[in-house]
Amino acid sequence: MAVNAIAVMLLAVLLPLRDTNADACGNYMQLSNLTKSITSPGYPSLYNSSLSCEWRINASSPDHLVGVLYVAQFESKNCQHGSLSFYDGSDNSSGLLLQLCGTDRGGILSCGNTMYIQFTSSASSYGTSFVLTANNTERCRGTFIATPQMTNFTIPGIPYVSYRNLNCKWIITSANENHTVQVKSRRLVYFGPSSQSCTCDVVRVYNGNTTEADQFLGEYCSTQMPNFYSSKNSLLLVLTTDANTTSFGLQMQYSSRPEGHCSRTHSIYNTPIYILSPGYPSSYGSNRTCRIYLNGIISPNMRLDVLTADMEGTYPQCDTESVRLFAATGDMGSNYLAGKICGNSSISPIGPYYSNGLFKEVVFKSNSDTKGMAFRIRVSPTSRKVIPHQSDNCGPQFRNATAHPNILSSPGYPGMSGYEDNCIWKVTASNPKMMVRIVVIDSDVPFFEWVRCDYSVTFYNGPSIFNDTIFSWCGDSKPTLQSTGSAMTIQFQTRYYSSDLKGFRLKYFTTNETYRCGGTVNVTTVGNRTLTGQYENSQDCHWTIHAPANMAIQVKVTNLNPYVKPMAPPKTCNADYVEIYDGSFDNISSSTGKWCGQYSEGFIN
Structure with missing residues (x-):
């Protein structure tokens, strides 16, 4: 009786306007704006044994689908004593969408404008009941108007389930023709097989009202939740699903952005995103400053490719208009100028540019005289690592080790030179048959040990930070270390600046003695x-x-x-x-x- 009470409550709350078809064993239904109810024969009493009932439901037009909400309770979960089957078409020769046994509730959506429902009970059945509510549902397409207020958007119509061979399109247009559109993914509900490569069920996003390749902004699937921004006053969403039955639902938010608001943040998952300059492919507007932040979600390492560049200015000066690319050095998070772009693609380098850290920043500036279409950039996750940028106050990067000890100190020793330094020193033995030994003479204790390390030092067994790590420390450790070959690499990174810290001091020399x-x-x-x-x-x-x-x-x-x-x-x-x-x-x-x-x-x- 608890399930029956739930079913009645569901109908009373969600479906105040309905046309009941209480306990008939089968019927033909033509949907309109009113919902139609279907209940098990004899509802709310138990249904009889040896029943076979059929319902054929047509949407109001070819532009609509049939949506059905269900609350069902059967005697067994293996469908031996009773079942309710939903088919995508006019009879049971069509594709089976869903078969219900046991106790369940939810929603289902047809792919076409007709749904066929079949109920059977066995000769020994002592079933309970089910309640269905059929709705006339618009196909997954439409046009939405974006305003500065964030608006919620669900596709293709939660609480229904999206199934096979869908091809849905939605156009979101700004109410102000001079504004652009942003879409933020709030939640992706996906119960089908994982599709990390986005080859099966996928949402693709385009700039404007077109699916041309140069207007593609990116795609996502599975549990990804990226953000997309148009360069025009409209944005196109395309949802496609394959022939496999899957459960898929999407909740998003959209709004318009004023013409001059071009700064933004992008989350980078396992598929590329494409960033367009304001107005692309038209002129980008004068006196613009756009800061675009990139956050690697799946991998902290990112690759950036410049696909199109068309700006004022002469490379490499780039003193009038430019795109400047800032990359993260690594775990400590400091940024450095990785490259700059101006002029057009034939005279300005287009990458690829790499970042080892969690963030990368793109800064675009334009002057008062604008003519070109600016830029189109692709950002992708990558497993490739690059050697971080060397800070200016690190001194010589290559150090020659001899039998006589030499001294290496952190920048500013005995003090800290500044905030977010990144130094890499490659120490190589003058004799390739010798090994490098390091003896740390001095280092200090960071503030709030185990919570914060103001600086860290890492030693690598070879000529690169991509070699095996020998030892890493922050604090009062004074280790003695030795390479197995003729080279050792030392990396020093500062996270915070503190006048109370002095850094480290060590000596290095060659040896042929085993450590x-x-x-x-x-x-x-x-x-x-x-x-x-x-x-x-x-x-x-x-x-x-x-x-x-x-x-x-x-x-x-x-x-x-x-x-x-x-x-x-x-x-x-x-x-x-x-x-x-x-x-x-x-x-x-x-x-x-x-x-x-x-x-x-x-x-x-």
């Missing part, structure tokens, strides 16, 4: 010592720590990766672990425990 971690450490009551191990394969490091007579030793096990949230160690550590013993290595009395994983612990006595 062994470990040693003897003497501690006192003043200050503390930090021990670090070079994380490589097959390491076996032993430190013996001595304290003054009648003094105990405290040890703090600390995760040195500032970007990984610490967590408790596993119950067992069979490989890659740190173990602390009470006593000397030759006279161990007991083990205080093992630590592995990412871990941060208070002092251990």
Whole structure:
């Protein structure tokens, strides 16, 4: 009875104007503006056994579809005792859209203007009931008027389910002919097979009222939620689905944007988006400044290609009009000028340009005399990494290591030179048969340890930041490190500026001796010592720590990766672990425990 109550409530709330067809076992229906109700024979009582009922429902015109809301309860989920089947056409030889068994509720939409519904109950059936409500629904096409107020838009008509072979088109036009249109995806409800490549069920977006290739703005599918912006006063949405039955629904918002508002933010998923200058392909307007921010969602690395460029100005000066591309350096998030474009595509570089970070920015400026159509740019996710831009105050990038130690310091040492520095030094042994050894002499403790690292230093085993990482730290660590070959790369990045920090200082030199971690450490009551191990394969490091007579030793096990949230160690550590013993290595009395994983612990006595 609970399902029956729900069904009655659904009809009373959602369908105040309806034409009832209570418990007839089959009928022909012609839909109009009124909804029509279909209930199981004998409703609200139980339906009888050995029934076979058929309903044929026609929409009001070829431009409309048949939508049906349903609340159903059957005896079993395997359709042995009763079922309700929906077909896309005039009889059961048409394609099956849905078959209901058990208890369910929802909505279904035909692909054409006719739907056929068949109900059967078995000889041993003791069924309960179902309630259907048929609606005359417009086909998935139409025209909408955009105003500055954000307007909600659902396609193809939630709560109905969108099915096979749809080809829907909607045109959104600004009420003010001088304004442009923006569309923001709020939610994509998709229950079919995942289609990351957007080859099956996909929404494509075009600039203006055309599907020409040079007006394509992008496409999306699955759970992507990008934003799109027109360069004209209209924007076209095209939804297509393949022949497979899938469940698909989309909720969006649209609005108009004043003519001079050309700054925006784009989210980059796993398909390219296309960015057009204001008015493209017509003139872009005078005295414009547009800031376009790009945010990588699937991958932090992005590729930018300039497909069309037609502006005033002479390359490389670009002193009148230009597009400037700013790329992120990496994890620390600082930006640098990656390229600039002016003139036309024949004299100005068109890329590709790459960014390693989460954000990239495109800045477009025009002067008072405009003639060209400006630019069309494609932005794509990529797995390719590039060497970040070197800050100006890093000094020489290439360093030659000899047997005599040389000194390398962070910019401004003993202080911080500024905000968001990015330095990469390549240290190469003068003798290719030698190895490079690094000894960190000095570094300082960041403010709010484990929460914020004002700077970080990473060492790579080779001549590039794409080689394997040897060690990375921020804080008071003073490691000794060594390459396995003739080169080592050091990367220094600052996130914040603080006058209280001094940075780091290290010495580098060549050696042919195999590096062994470990040693003897003497501690006192003043200050503390930090021990670090070079994380490589097959390491076996032993430190013996001595304290003054009648003094105990405290040890703090600390995760040195500032970007990984610490967590408790596993119950067992069979490989890659740190173990602390009470006593000397030759006279161990007991083990205080093992630590592995990412871990941060208070002092251990």
